Amino acid sequence: MTKEATYAYGKEICSWLSLEHDWTKPQRIWCKNGVKIVQVDSGYGFVAILTDDGRVYLASNDSNWKTNNTFRLINTGNDRFKMIACGWHHLLLLRQDGLVFTMGDNHWSQITGDEKSPYECMIHIDNLENVKLIVGGGLHSLSMTNKGEIYSWGSNDWGQLGLGDEEDRGIPCLVAFPIANSIDIHIKDIVAGKYHSLFLFENGQLWGCGSNSDGELGLGFDRSKPTKMPIEDVQQIACSKFDSFSLAYRGSWYYAWGRTKYGIWSSPKKLNNPHSSFASASTMILSSPHTFGLTSIIHAFGSYDSLSYKSILRLFNNQHNYDVEFIIDKKNIKASKCYLKSASEYYRLMFSGNWIEKNQVIINDYSYETYYAYLLMLHTGKIYIIRQNITELVDLANCYGDERLMEYCESFIRNDLDEQTMPTYLPLIKKYEMKKLHDKLTHLIIEQVLPKITDNLLQNNEKSIEFLNRFYDQQ
Known part of the structure; x- marks a missing residue:
């Protein structure tokens, strides 16, 4: 995958997609209307993709899936999804409102209950709500809710469900x-x-x-x-x-x-x-x-492809080879001024100006963990982003003028943005003018927020009048 497109390589998968297989190069997967693929996963004999507009497509050589050597659109109507997960023969889909759907083989209850194996339609798992992560094992499935609760179901011959026994489960059970x-x-x-x-x-x-x-x-x-x-x-x-x-x-x-x-x-x-x-x-x-x-659900962004990777890494936090220390919360991070100046325009300016004579630089605006992660990114090209550090990283990217870090942060927010996380991310999107995320916000508002506002207004006439007054005042 590159910024612009996703590619497939291999004789088998190319045959599923009616692509010409070439031993010397991968083949580009074309998507309609310029949408981008944000997730790829596979099982035995099938591959599934999720696009940035919330649609899921599947291609397979298994006649049960009925894909006819091309990508088959799985979700129709207004359903939009934010994550997919494949098992050996089944597919899990996490909708943007936190509900989970499944399809495929169900011989080991990896889908749920006593349902027959549905390959053509999705089955909603009734007792799972506010889910933020889905995982497909060989013949079992797992999920995690916004509260951190873990549920598992499916085959349990080896105790892979984590429930203290080896009995299969047809419904999601809480893992203690x-x-x-x-x-x-x-x-x-x-x-x-x-x-x-x-x-x-x-x-x-x-x-x-x-x-x-x-x-x-x-x-x-x-x-x-x-x-x-x-x-x-x-x-x-x-x-x-x-x-x-x-x-x-x-x-x-x-x-x-x-x-x-x-x-x-x-x-x-x-x-x-x-x-x-x-x-x-x-x-x-x-x-x-x-x-x-x-x-x-992205935790790591970027990679360092240079042959000098090992040498560059020796310049980071090496007590035998440094000429500047960053002091944060009484902890220090050692680095090389020369390398930082070559890796970042911000550091080039600071070490040529305000910090030119300093061997120690005190950092008050960011936590030790966040600053360590950023400096490590400059040396390795990779950074780990989680909800706990996203606010600081966005501010740091803006302050230091680091477009690459800002792009990583926007990618994380896009993939984690849903109805539950919108109140957290909306101030960041507004403050730092993240225009690339406006389309995702619009979809969420139309599909998740407006229907609830409508229901609320229908149940309360006084709120309807108040809403109209505000609307016309703004007009």
Whole structure:
């Protein structure tokens, strides 16, 4: 994927899309009306995409999906979605109002209940509301609500649902965590493998449940309840629903465990060389490397592709090679003035002006974590964005004139913007004149806000009069 377009490569997927396969180059996937693809995921024999206007398309060589060698539009009418997730043979769809829909195979209740396998229409999961994240494992499904509640359903032969037993579930069930006082209970991300599930907490702890037959949990044996794993300070996680391995990103390094081309790794091992992505890291441990679908719940932006990546990284927070310290909340971050001046116009001006004689610079406007993340981005090209740091990062991008960071922030907001988060993001969109997000706001207002205003007015005549008076006063 580039800024302008999304591409497909491979004989099989090109045949699904009626594209000519060329061994020397990928083929561009054309979308109507200039819409962009914001998420890609795949199962056995099918691929699904989500566009920035909330539509979902699917292509497959499985006759059950009836796609006829092209992308089939899944959602019709006014339904708009903000996330998709594929299992082996089923598809989950998260609508912009937080409701979850499913379709596909249902032999293991991975869709829900006793429904037959529906390939042509979506089924609404009744007892899930205010969902912000959906995850598809091999034959099981998971979701997380705005309150951080985790629900799971589907196949549970290995305890991958995290419910303390090995019985399949036809309806979403609440997953309980044995939380101690020292653990931050906020979950940052969930991924699901073939027979296991991983839960990443905001404090960097990683928990898992399910099969450990190939070491994919790194815990020694199977677990039917979520259990803390022997790795700390994790920032991002990934696994494949088709294989038995797991990957984690910690700072500048990737870790792997499970079935690899070197045998079974029963606990997390640090990969020797630095990598720019999970796809790159997979080349070290798998005979056939994996790619990982772009997700609309974005935590990481950008990548550093230069061959001098390792050398540049040595200039960051290296006590043996620095000439300036940034002091934030009595903590310090070490850096090289020369490199910062070459990487940022803001730093070039400051180290040639107000900071020219300074070996220590006190930063009062931003937290240590946010400033550390920004400086790390200048050295690696990558930054992690979450709701907790988005406000500071937008302000920093505006103050430092960093267009790349502002673009990353706008992308995060676009993909996280819904009826529930609108009050949080609206002041940012207005203050920093994020015109690229106006179209998303308009869609949300028309599809989510106006219908509720209409219902409210219909139920209260006095409010109708008040609304009309305000409307005509503004006119």
